[in-house]
Amino acid sequence: MTFTPQKLSTKALELKANQIREDVIRMLVEAGSGHSAGPLDLADIFTALYFDVLKHDPKNPNWDERDVLILSNGHCVPVQYATMAEAGYFDKKELLTLRKFGSRLQGHPERERLPGLETTSGPLGSGLSQASGMALSMRMDKEKERRIYVIMGDGEQDEGNVWEAAMFASKYKLSNITAITDRNNIQIDGPTEQVMPLEDLKAKWEAFGWHVLEIDGNNIEMCIDACAMAKAIIEKPTMIIAHTVPGMGVDFMEYDFHWHGVAPKPEEAKKALAELRSLGGKIRSEAD
Amino acid sequence: MTVPIIKDISAKDIASEPIRAGFGRGLKKAGELDARVVAACADLTDSTKIADFAKAFPDRYIEIGVAEQNLVTVGSGLAAMGKIPFVSSYAAFEPGRCWEQIRTTICLNNRPVKLIGSHAGLYTGADGATHQMLEDLALMRVLPNMVVLAPGDSVEAEKATLAMAKDRRPNYMRVTREATPIFTTADTPFEIGTAYVLEEGEDVTVIATGTMTYQALLTVDMLYKHGIDVEVVHVPTIKPLDADTILKSVQKTKHVVTVEEAQINGGLGGAIAELLGEHYPVPIKRMGMHDHFGESGTPEELLDYFGLTAKDIVKTVQTLLAKG
Numbered sequence: 001m002t003f004t005p006q007k008l009s010t011k012a013l014e015l016k017a018n019q020i021r022e023d024v025i026r027m028l029v030e031a032g033s034g035h036s037a038g039p040l041d042l043a044d045i046f047t048a049l050y051f052d053v054l055k056h057d058p059k060n061p062n063w064d065e066r067d068v069l070i071l072s073n074g075h076c077v078p079v080q081y082a083t084m085a086e087a088g089y090f091d092k093k094e095l096l097t098l099r100k101f102g103s104r105l106q107g108h109p110e111r112e113r114l115p116g117l118e119t120t121s122g123p124l125g126s127g128l129s130q131a132s133g134m135a136l137s138m139r140m141d142k143e144k145e146r147r148i149y150v151i152m153g154d155g156e157q158d159e160g161n162v163w164e165a166a167m168f169a170s171k172y173k174l175s176n177i178t179a180i181t182d183r184n185n186i187q188i189d190g191p192t193e194q195v196m197p198l199e200d201l202k203a204k205w206e207a208f209g210w211h212v213l214e215i216d217g218n219n220i221e222m223c224i225d226a227c228a229m230a231k232a233i234i235e236k237p238t239m240i241i242a243h244t245v246p247g248m249g250v251d252f253m254e255y256d257f258h259w260h261g262v263a264p265k266p267e268e269a270k271k272a273l274a275e276l277r278s279l280g281g282k283i284r285s286e287a288d
Numbered sequence: 289m290t291v292p293i294i295k296d297i298s299a300k301d302i303a304s305e306p307i308r309a310g311f312g313r314g315l316k317k318a319g320e321l322d323a324r325v326v327a328a329c330a331d332l333t334d335s336t337k338i339a340d341f342a343k344a345f346p347d348r349y350i351e352i353g354v355a356e357q358n359l360v361t362v363g364s365g366l367a368a369m370g371k372i373p374f375v376s377s378y379a380a381f382e383p384g385r386c387w388e389q390i391r392t393t394i395c396l397n398n399r400p401v402k403l404i405g406s407h408a409g410l411y412t413g414a415d416g417a418t419h420q421m422l423e424d425l426a427l428m429r430v431l432p433n434m435v436v437l438a439p440g441d442s443v444e445a446e447k448a449t450l451a452m453a454k455d456r457r458p459n460y461m462r463v464t465r466e467a468t469p470i471f472t473t474a475d476t477p478f479e480i481g482t483a484y485v486l487e488e489g490e491d492v493t494v495i496a497t498g499t500m501t502y503q504a505l506l507t508v509d510m511l512y513k514h515g516i517d518v519e520v521v522h523v524p525t526i527k528p529l530d531a532d533t534i535l536k537s538v539q540k541t542k543h544v545v546t547v548e549e550a551q552i553n554g555g556l557g558g559a560i561a562e563l564l565g566e567h568y569p570v571p572i573k574r575m576g577m578h579d580h581f582g583e584s585g586t587p588e589e590l591l592d593y594f595g596l597t598a599k600d601i602v603k604t605v606q607t608l609l610a611k612g
Contacts, residue, residue, distance in 0.1 A: 110396065111397055111398075112397075112398055118368070119364075119368065119393065119397055120392060120393065120396050120397040121392070121393075122392065123388055123389075123392045125357075126357070126361045126364075126389050126392065126393050129357070129358045129361030129362050129364075129365065129389075129393075130361055130362070130364050130365035130368065130393055131365060132358075132362050132365060133361070133362035133363060133364060133365020133366040133367075133368070133369070133373075134365040134366070134368055134369050135365075136350065136362070136365070136366065137326075137365065137366050137368075137369035137370070137371050138369060140326070140347065140348065140371075141369070160357065161357040161358060161361065161389070164353075164355035164357055164358035165358055165361070165362075167353065167355070168352065168353075168355070168358055168362065
């Protein structure tokens with residue numbers, strides 16, 4: 001069985017990303033808690049992945065030829081839920097159940113609750129290790145067509161587990177892994193370089209034996225191109241450091257670390273949605 | 289009904305072997321039976337007895353280095369793709385170093401990873417308190433979805449390993465470093481989740497796990513001389529606990545002593561006290577580590593110092609029964 005998604009134009013992808021951001025805001029205000037900055041800045045990367053890069057089938061989440069996407073920074077899962085709904089995994093109405101009792105959309109992702117999630121995450125630093133186990137298993141089984149994608153936060157790279165995995169993936173030359181770091185420079189307690197400096201992040205990953213690409217993570221075309229480039233690297237795993245604007249798309253959230261771990265209040269959400277709907281006056285998303 | 293074990297438990301020349309050796313044999317056999325079985329280790333391949341598997345199946349053996357968080361989490365990823373991963377280190381480091389990864393990526397994620405914690409208990413001996421893992425049973429027993437095993441000898445460990453390879457749940461098995469007497473035989477049954485009555489008696493039930501079951505068996509003749517008829521129940525599966533077998537025995541004897549080479553808080557003693565407290569409260573004495581770390585010494589010296597020999601069990605039983 002094969003599944004070929006229809007390729008969308010860049011403009012259409014940007015509209016999707018904007019729609020996903022609106023959905024994220026609606027979900028968070030309805031939930032009354034959750035993380036805002038990361039899900040907003042990851043919308044472009046998730047759009048690129050689900051609507052261009054990934055081999056997947058929303059109607060057959062367990063398709064055995066699918067690529068695997070691991071969300072290591074599980075707190076950003078609202079953007080994954082919104083993107084999955086946009087892609088047709090489930091009805092958009094369900095998005096408003098985020099974080100509520102009985103919902104499949106748990107506050108942090110749980111694999112066994114929602115088809116299409118590949119793992120359970122939230123506690124940081126363990127996504128890359130799981131991806132490495134998966135990638136090695138594929139290597140053992142000589143599965144050459146599938147890839148593993150891992151989304152990681154930058155703050156989570158304070159965790160030692162990340163660097164254990166970095167060494168491991170490099171040792172086994174797991175070139176079937178594409179990792180993407182959301183380099184938004186913020187974490188809960190403040191800017192990453194104040195909380196625990198990560199730079200020179202590119203040099204760190206290179207020193208651990210990875211091929212490193214740096215891109216504008218809010219540029220969908222660059223995300224797609226970088227993922228294509230990563231596929232061409234056959235000797236090493238690839239880390240894409242995606243520089244993003246935290247809170248991207250909502251003026252009063254952008255670059256402000258205070259929005260890392262809180263949800264907008266109703267008034268703030270109204271303002272945010274109004275701004276997203278008229279993004280630069282250029283793009284209008286679909287009406288509610 | 290008792291199950292068959294060796295005839296002369298107190299023989300001076302009883303065969304002995306480290307429990308971890310039985311795991312090593314079982315793993316190699318499991319690998320021969322099922323190509324999905326893979327093994328990973330954190331720089332302790334020889335001492336956790338994965339070496340035979342590694343030699344037989346080099347393509348299915350993974351060296352992780354000294355990185356226990358990565359060890360168990362790579363295991364989760366391997367299981368996600370359909371492998372049956374056995375991951376091993378010393379119990380002090382796995383689960384000791386990586387409990388959260390086990391909780392989130394294996395238990396909550398419900399991936400059938402097979403965790404082996406070697407050098408558990410006082411039998412770790414000379415290495416001292418840092419390496420004598422005494423808290424592993426408690427740490428693993430509180431995790432939903434996790435199965436917790438503590439085989440009594442190397443022969444049982446081999447059977448347990450083969451059973452783990454077929455079980456679809458996350459499993460933890462503790463194994464020991466130094467040689468311990470072999471009291472089961474090829475004919476002794478083993479199933480995950482079953483406790484076994486090894487000796488029938490009327491007056492008191494001694495419930496033991498791991499290496500302590502041998503000590504419990506030694507008490508049968510000793511107590512008989514004091515006119516006490518002891519029933520010995522061997523509990524190689526701490527979780528899920530075989531409540532039926534245990535309750536049936538205790539309803540008969542109405543007196544219980546538990547024995548383990550681990551912290552009684554949260555260990556076998558904790559599990560039995562919880563079960564009986566709710567379903568059949570009777571006088572109970574729990575033997576094991578009482579909120580205390582171990583120290584360097586020979587296993588014999590340590591068992592004697594911490595009161596875990598057959599003689600100590602006899603004394604405890606006598607005290608318990610004297611109280612009525």
